[in-house]
Amino acid sequence: MKIISTPFELKEYLKNEKRTVGFIPTMGALHEGHRALILRAKEENEVVVVSIFLNPTQFLKGEDLEKYPKKDEADKLICKLSGVDVLFFPQASDIYGEDEVSLLAPKVRGYILEGESRPGHFNGVLTVVMKLLNIVNPTRAYFGKKDAQQLNLITLMVKQLFMSVTIVAVDTVREKDGLALSSRNAYLSPQERQEALKIATSLRSATAMVMRGVLDANTIVENMREILAPLEISYVAIVNREFVQISHVELGNSIILVEVVVGGTRLLDNIWL
Structure with a gap:
């Protein structure tokens, strides 16, 4: 090299x-x-x-x-x-x-x-x-x-x-427990890391809702926010691949995004649907 x-x-x-x-x-x-x-x-x-x-x-x-x-x-x-x-x-x-x-x-x-x-x-x-x-x-x-x-x-x-x-x-690479790999994960204490797992949990829940036929963006976002509480939420959003906010999930053309702050560390994650 x-x-x-x-x-x-x-x-x-x-x-x-x-x-x-x-x-x-x-x-x-x-x-x-x-x-x-x-x-x-x-x-x-x-x-x-x-x-x-x-x-x-x-x-x-x-x-x-x-x-x-x-x-x-x-x-x-x-x-x-x-x-x-x-x-x-x-x-x-x-x-x-x-x-x-x-x-x-x-x-x-x-x-x-x-x-x-x-x-x-x-x-x-x-x-x-x-x-x-x-x-x-x-x-x-x-x-x-x-x-x-x-x-x-x-x-x-x-x-x-x-x-x-x-x-x-x-595609995003994740730890076995679902946490998306990030250089900033090094900032997290063991307790904060456990709290950060709510991010992946919220995205899995959103995916499950879509698979059940729930496509309304507000319903999905509200559910994700409940799972993420009491973390500091910067945003939870559903956009199409051109990053225009949409009211309903469009399969094959949607991204569900989340950003939270855990112990002062900004963490991003998303799921492409």
């Missing part, structure tokens, strides 16, 4: 690459969810590139940038053992300058749900993803479905800016 730290060096390394390239951008603290992205990329491409970059522009003032889990050596080992060909490990000064051009998230989709409580967050996400895609110029880039709103906006950016990369969505 080759480790590269600057954009120029990586572009030079890949500029004459004729093989297909799969790319997984991460912020580090890798877990089995990231490994699933890597393994999917290995199945579908001849070269796999992973980036580890804790992007400061997507953190708002007072958020957890400074305490975000950092496991650099463990991450390198995971990448090596997973068969990654190139690991891109830049610093913020390699990615950003002093007078930055930046992308703005859509005025509607970028400021609902997670974007409503974190205004400007998706500006930072889209800007760094655009930079990384331009550096790597991959055939395919891989993102998890757990961050569904992020995935939707990145897919929209690629479409609207006429980029040639294919965005591949990969």
